[in-house]
Structure formats: C-alpha cells, structure tokens
Amino acid sequence: MLDVLQAASDGLLFGATYALIGIGFTLVFGVMHKINMAYAAASVGGAYAGLLVLQVAAGAPPWLVFLAAFAAGGLLGWLVYLACFHFIPLANPLATLMSTVGMLLLIDEVIVHATEGMPLSYPAMFDDVMLRAGELTLRGDLLLVFGISVLAMIALLLLLYRTRLGLATRAVSQQPVAAQLCGIRLVRVNALTFVVTGLLGGLAGALIGASVGALSPLLTTPLTVKGLIVTVIGGLGSIPGAIIAGLLVGGFESVLQMFRGVTERDLYVMLLLFVFLIFRPGGIFAGSASRD
Amino acid sequence: MDFYFGLAQLIGVHTLLGLSAYIVLLTGQVSLAQAGFFAVGAYTAGMLTVLGGWHLVPALGASALGGAAVACAVGFPALRVKGLMLVIATLAFGEGVRLFFFNFDYQIAKGDIKVGPLGGEGFRQIRYFPENGWSTGEVMLFIWLFVAAALALLWWFDRSRYGTVLRAVGEDELAAQSVGINLTAVKVSAMTVGGAIAGVGGGLYAHYTTHIEHASFNILVATFAIAYPIVGGLRSVFGTLLAVVFVQGVLVEGLRFMGDWRNLLFGALILLAMNLRPTGFLGGRRA
Numbered sequence: 122m123l124d125v126l127q128a129a130s131d132g133l134l135f136g137a138t139y140a141l142i143g144i145g146f147t148l149v150f151g152v153m154h155k156i157n158m159a160y161a162a163a164s165v166g167g168a169y170a171g172l173l174v175l176q177v178a179a180g181a182p183p184w185l186v187f188l189a190a191f192a193a194g195g196l197l198g199w200l201v202y203l204a205c206f207h208f209i210p211l212a213n214p215l216a217t218l219m220s221t222v223g224m225l226l227l228i229d230e231v232i233v234h235a236t237e238g239m240p241l242s243y244p245a246m247f248d249d250v251m252l253r254a255g256e257l258t259l260r261g262d263l264l265l266v267f268g269i270s271v272l273a274m275i276a277l278l279l280l281l282y283r284t285r286l287g288l289a290t291r292a293v294s295q296q297p298v299a300a301q302l303c304g305i306r307l308v309r310v311n312a313l314t315f316v317v318t319g320l321l322g323g324l325a326g327a328l329i330g331a332s333v334g335a336l337s338p339l340l341t342t343p344l345t346v347k348g349l350i351v352t353v354i355g356g357l358g359s360i361p362g363a364i365i366a367g368l369l370v371g372g373f374e375s376v377l378q379m380f381r382g383v384t385e386r387d388l389y390v391m392l393l394l395f396v397f398l399i400f401r402p403g404g405i406f407a408g409s410a411s412r413d
Numbered sequence: 414m415d416f417y418f419g420l421a422q423l424i425g426v427h428t429l430l431g432l433s434a435y436i437v438l439l440t441g442q443v444s445l446a447q448a449g450f451f452a453v454g455a456y457t458a459g460m461l462t463v464l465g466g467w468h469l470v471p472a473l474g475a476s477a478l479g480g481a482a483v484a485c486a487v488g489f490p491a492l493r494v495k496g497l498m499l500v501i502a503t504l505a506f507g508e509g510v511r512l513f514f515f516n517f518d519y520q521i522a523k524g525d526i527k528v529g530p531l532g533g534e535g536f537r538q539i540r541y542f543p544e545n546g547w548s549t550g551e552v553m554l555f556i557w558l559f560v561a562a563a564l565a566l567l568w569w570f571d572r573s574r575y576g577t578v579l580r581a582v583g584e585d586e587l588a589a590q591s592v593g594i595n596l597t598a599v600k601v602s603a604m605t606v607g608g609a610i611a612g613v614g615g616g617l618y619a620h621y622t623t624h625i626e627h628a629s630f631n632i633l634v635a636t637f638a639i640a641y642p643i644v645g646g647l648r649s650v651f652g653t654l655l656a657v658v659f660v661q662g663v664l665v666e667g668l669r670f671m672g673d674w675r676n677l678l679f680g681a682l683i684l685l686a687m688n689l690r691p692t693g694f695l696g697g698r699r700a
Contacts (some may be wrong), residue, residue: 133587156497208688216499218443218693219643222636229678305429346508347502357498378478384533385516391509398502 123256129372134263135332136371137270141325142344143351143363144277151294151358154315155217159201159224160322161345165338166228167194167323168330172241183244187269187327188336195316196322197228202315207308225339225345232338239339243330266328273324275384280317281360290314294358343387347374350394357406365405418549422621424661425556429614430634431459431641431653432563433607436570438642440603440653441583446503447638448485449510450480450608452516452630456514456530459539459625464521469541473559482603483510488604507635515627515635516677535626556617563610567650579603585619611638636683644686 142161149157171190174181205220250261281287292300293310301307329344330336351370355362369392378386397404430451439446454476461472487506520529530536542552570576581589582599590596619625641660645652660679668678 150497156500169683190442204684204688209691213691215438215443216687219640220684221584222640223680223687224635225680226633226676227680227684230680234674234677261465342508345632346505353498353501385512386503388509388512388516391505391512394502394505395490398498404496 124183124379125376126212127257128375129330130257130259131263132378133368133374134259134267134371134377135375136333136365136368137267137324139328139347139351140367141263141273141321141328142348143355143367144274144360145304145322145325146348146352147355147358147363149314150352151360153206153211153292155206155211155214155223155313156217156319156349157201157205157315158221158345159205159228160221160318161348162225162234162341163197163201163226163319164194164322164326165329165341165344166232166326167191167197167245167319168326168336169236169241169357170194171323171327171330172243175244183246183331184228187324187331188242190323192323194326195320197264198315198317198319198322199312201319202312206311206315229338229341232341236338240335242335243327243333245331245334247396248334262311263331267331269324269328271324271347273321277317278360286310286313287344291324297341307362333372346387347390350390354404356406359404359406362406365387415549418553420662421553422549422556422659423449425553425560426614426618426621427637427641427661428657429559429563429610429617429655430638431645431657432567432650433611433614434638435607435611435642435647435650435653436567436579436603436610437607438639438647439576439583439587440578440600442600442603443639444503444604444607445632445635445639446484446507446510447607447611447634449487449503449507449617450484450611451615451634451638452510452514452625452627453483454480454612455619455625455630456517457538457612457614458616458683459536459619459685460519462491462541462620463523463539464519465534469616469620470609473613476612476616477609478612481609484600484608484611488601503539504632504635506628508632511627511685514630522594533627533631536619536625537624539623539625540659544624552621556621559613559617563613564647564650564654571650589627644683646692 142164143158145160145164146156149160164219168190170193171186174186174189201224208219209216209220210218230394245262247261247265252259252261252264281290288315289300289305289310292303292305293307297307299331326336329340347370351363352367352368355364355366370393373393374386374390377389381389430447432554434444434447447659453632457479458476459614461467461475462469470661485692487503490502502620514530515533517530518532519529520527528537528538547555570579578589578599581592581594582596637660641656642653645656647653664678664682
C-alpha cells in the first residue's frame with residue numbers, strides 16, 4: 122500500500138508538467154477553437170533550445186537553462202502561430218490541423234537532426250534532496266518541478282483575470298465578433314495567446330527534462346498524446362479541468378507503471394481517455410450531457 | 414526495373430492508406446487512427462499466413478474484417494464526440510494500438526526457428542511472396558488490383574446515394590440530420606469502410622516488406638494517411654492518388670539525393686502546401 126502511495130505521490134508531482142502542457146492545448150482551443158498539434162513538440166523544442174545556454178557558457182546554473190527554455194518556448198510559440206495559423210483561413214478546420222501536424226513533424230526532425238537522435242542529459246536542481254513526509258519520500262527535484270509549475274499556473278491565472286490582455290483573451294474566447302466590435306485586435310490576441318502558451322510550454326519542457334534527467338526526441342509523441350488526453354479529460358477549454366486532469370494522469374500513470382511496467386503504462390492512460398469519452402465526454406467538470 | 418516495381422508497391426499501399434482516411438474525411442471527421450487499423454490488418458494477415466499457413470487472399474479478407482471490426486468498435490464511443498475531440502480520441506487510439514503491438518508476443522516454433530510477433534523486435538519472416546516464387550512485378554500487379562478495386566468502390570460510392578449522404582453529413586451535420594439522415598450510422602459506416610481498406614493495405618504492406626514492427630505504425634503514418642486526401646483535395650478519389658504519387662514518387666524518391674534532410678522537408682512541405690492551397694490540389698470550396 123505504501124508503494125502505491127509513493128508511486129502516486131511521485132506521479133502527482135510529475136503530473137504538474139502534464140497539467141502545464143494540457144493548459145497550453147486548452148488555452149489555444151478556448152481562444153481560437155483550434156488544436157495546436159505542434160504544441161508539445163514546440164515545448165520539447167524550447168527545452169532543447171534552453172540547453173544552448175550550456176553551449177555558450179559551460180557550467181551555467183540550471184535556473185538559467187530553465188529561463189532560456191522559457192524564453193525560447195515563447196519565441197517558438199510565436200513562430201508556430203505565424204507558420205500554421207496566420208496565413209491560413211481559419212474557417213477551414215482541416216488546414217490548420219494539417220499545418221500544425223506538419224509543424225510537429227518538422228520540429229521533431231529538426232531536433233533529431235541537431236542532436237543526431239541521441240538523448241541529451243538535462244540539468245536538474247535539488248536532485249540530491251530527499252524530504253520525508255511520514256512514511257513517504259518526496260524527491261527534491263520533483264518538488265521543485267511541482268512548485269515551479271504551480272507558480273506558472275498562478276501567474277497565468279493572474280494574467281488572465283487581472284490584466285487587460287487577459288480580459289481581451291477571455292473576451293475573444295467568449296465572443297470573437299463582439300470582442301472585435303469593442304476594438305480588441307483579434308490577430309494580436311491570437312498571436313499573444315500562442316506566445317503565452319509557448320512560454321508555459323518551454324518551461325514545462327525544461328521541467329520534464331530536469332525531472333527525467335534527459336531529453337529525447339522520443340518524448341514528443343507521448344507528450345502530445347498525453348497533453349491532449351489531459352485536455353479532453355479536463356474538458357476542452359477548461360483551465361482548472363486541465364490542472365486536475367494533469368495531476369490525475371500523472372498519478373495514474375505512475376501507479377500503473379509500478380504494477381505493469383513502463384512499456385505498458387501508456388496503454389492504460391489511453392484506456393482512461395476512452396473511459397472518459399464514454400462516460401463523461403465533456404470532461405470532469407461538465408455535466409454528463411454536454412458535448413463538444 | 415525492380416526499383417520502379419518496388420516504388421509502385423509502396424505507392425499502391427499508401428494509396429489504400431490514403432483512401433481509408435478519404436472516406437472518413439468525406440463525413441467531415443478527421444481520424445488519426447488509420448495507422449492503427451493499418452497495423453491491425455498487417456499483424457492479422459501476417460500471423461494468418463505465417464503462423465496459420467493460410468493463403469494470402471483469405472488472410473487479406475480477414476485483415477479487412479479485422480480492420481473494419483476495430484474501426485467500428487472505435488467509431489461508436491469516439492463519434493459520440495465530434496470534430497476536434499475525435500482527432501484526439503483517434504490519435505490516442507492509434508498510439509494505443511502501436512503500444513499494444515510493442516507489448517505483443519506470440520511466437521511458435523516452425524522448423525528450427527521461432528516465428529511470430531515479438532514485442533519491440535517486431536514480426537520478421539513474413540515470407541509469403543518469396544516462398545511462393547512471386548516476382549516483384551507480380552506482387553506489384555497484385556497490390557494494384559486491390560488499389561483499383563478500392564478506387565472503383567469509392568468512386569462508385571461518390572456517385573451513389575451513399576456518397577451524397579456522406580458529403581451531406583460532411584457539409585452540414587444539422588441540415589443532414591434534419592432531413593432524416595442518421596448521423597451515427599453514416600459516420601460509423603464510413604469509419605468501418607475506411608478500417609477495412611486500411612486493413613487490406615496493412616496486410617499487403619506486411620507481406621511486401623516481410624518485416625513489421627510497432628514503429629512502422631507511428632503517428633507519422635497516421636499523418637501520411639490524412640495528409641494524402643487533404644493535400645490532394647476531397648473533390649475526387651483521384652486527388653488522393655495524385656497526392657500519394659506526388660509525395661512518395663516525387664518528394665520522397667526524387668529528393669533521395671538530399672539524404673537525411675529529406676525528412677525535414679516533409680513537415681515543411683505540408684506546412685507550405687497548407688499555406689498556399691488550404692483546400693488541396695483538386696480541392697473545391699471546402700476542404
């Protein structure tokens with residue numbers, strides 16, 4: 122029983138990164154009613170770009186790498202917007218889906234090309250710290266990951282509910298036409314949404330790299346799938362839903378990994394998605410009758 | 414000459430993959446699960462000919478049934494939600510199938526070697542064609558027989574009442590529903606037909622490559638499947654064929670001199686194509 126609790130708490134802490142990825146998907150969906158399939162790949166790309174700091178200044182502290190990944194993620198988010206959304210008619214849902222999938226493959230291949238497909242080790246902080254809470258052991262690096270993720274989420278919520286940009290973003294997500302009539306520039310809000318989600322993504326990528334200890338291009342597909350699963354379980358467009366669902370998926374997968382091994386655990390995460398699709402298609406917080 | 418026959422085999426199999434996504438796209442649904450149905454077909458046909466000693470044609474029939482059954486089973490829960498949710502559900506399903514075959518072992522001894530799928534190492538020795546003395550040209554003709562049949566079937570669908578119903582659902586679900594079309598039945602049937610076509614394609618793929626593994630059915634293959642009809646346009650089945658010839662024949666083979674950079678180009682070209690022609694080569698008003 123203790124093992125299960127230990128696995129669940131580790132997974133819960135790591136799940137904060139899934140929550141960040143899920144928020145990125147859900148925020149873009151809320152504002153534009155589009156899925157940005159390239160999001161998880163761009164996040165991993167941002168994390169890789171953070172490693173460039175170590176190339177320039179060897180021995181730079183990990184927080185500088187995280188910061189660089191954060192900034193690079195924002196830049197990548199803007200590039201994704203420009204390449205996949207800006208010039209494509211938004212009334213055509215297939216076109217932007219396809220363009221973002223193209224971007225996903227492109228980022229993936231650029232990473233494979235730049236690193237020759239080898240995993241790169243990622244710096245971590247407090248990885249030698251162990252906290253004891255009763256019978257449980259909490260890894261210091263995972264606690265840091267969790268803490269930074271929570272701070273990022275709080276910052277995002279403050280941005281959305283306490284600033285003019287957040288007000289504009291929420292207005293666009295509710296009524297794009299009315300928002301435009303009030304003088305909100307739609308294109309600018311859309312682009313900024315991508316920058317903001319990109320920042321979160323770069324940070325999430327760096328945190329995942331730090332807690333796993335390495336980055337590999339093999340991360341992009343599972344991360345895309347899990348981020349999307351988190352988005353669906355939390356309900357498309359719901360930020361609190363994405364946070365809860367991210368923690369849930371993290372804990373669930375960690376427990377399943379303990380019982381069934383690392384190669385099978387993702388299979389059960391996908392089964393979890395189908396359970397939700399059948400019984401609660403609108404996500405955790407929606408009424409059971411609601412549909413997309 | 415064998416090189417061109419080999420290329421024609423590849424184009425044939427990918428056309429089947431593209432057509433399986435085409436019919437689903439007609440109803441306005443995007444399925445990223447086609448690689449999963451493709452995998453089910455590949456493993457079914459491979460196991461039946463290698464382990465069961467079946468003739469290839471009934472084995473392909475079984476892959477069609479397998480693909481169709483799985484597609485139908487996925488269709489029901491997944492189609493309760495629509496649009497973007499379906500993309501996510503089918504993406505997760507396709508990855509689920511891949512992970513299933515990553516963990517799937519079923520080997521029996523045949524002579525002095527063990528044959529059958531072995532988890533991450535994949536399924537080797539699907540040697541039906543060489544064992545029965547088929548030449549590359551004959552294999553190519555055999556594959557194109559199925560491609561022609563699938564093209565003809567979908568072309569005929571397009572001209573029948575069923576095709577009209579599919580497009581009606583794709584154009585406007587609400588309007589289609591209000592004239593008495595059963596949305597779920599139409600979508601699940603399109604998904605099932607698509608699953609059958611992908612299953613046959615997978616069965617053929619397993620036999621001409623002789624070796625399949627979980628990585629042969631990853632998200633890239635699912636992307637290829639929907640990319641063909643979208644890039645080719647949904648006006649006609651021949652758009653899909655054209656897109657496959659263009660992508661596999663011109664881009665992948667023609668750019669071979671670029672080495673590793675070729676892979677980079679694929680994503681970039683999808684991006685470019687969507688920016689320049691969002692409704693596809695032979696696209697109409699809507700994509």
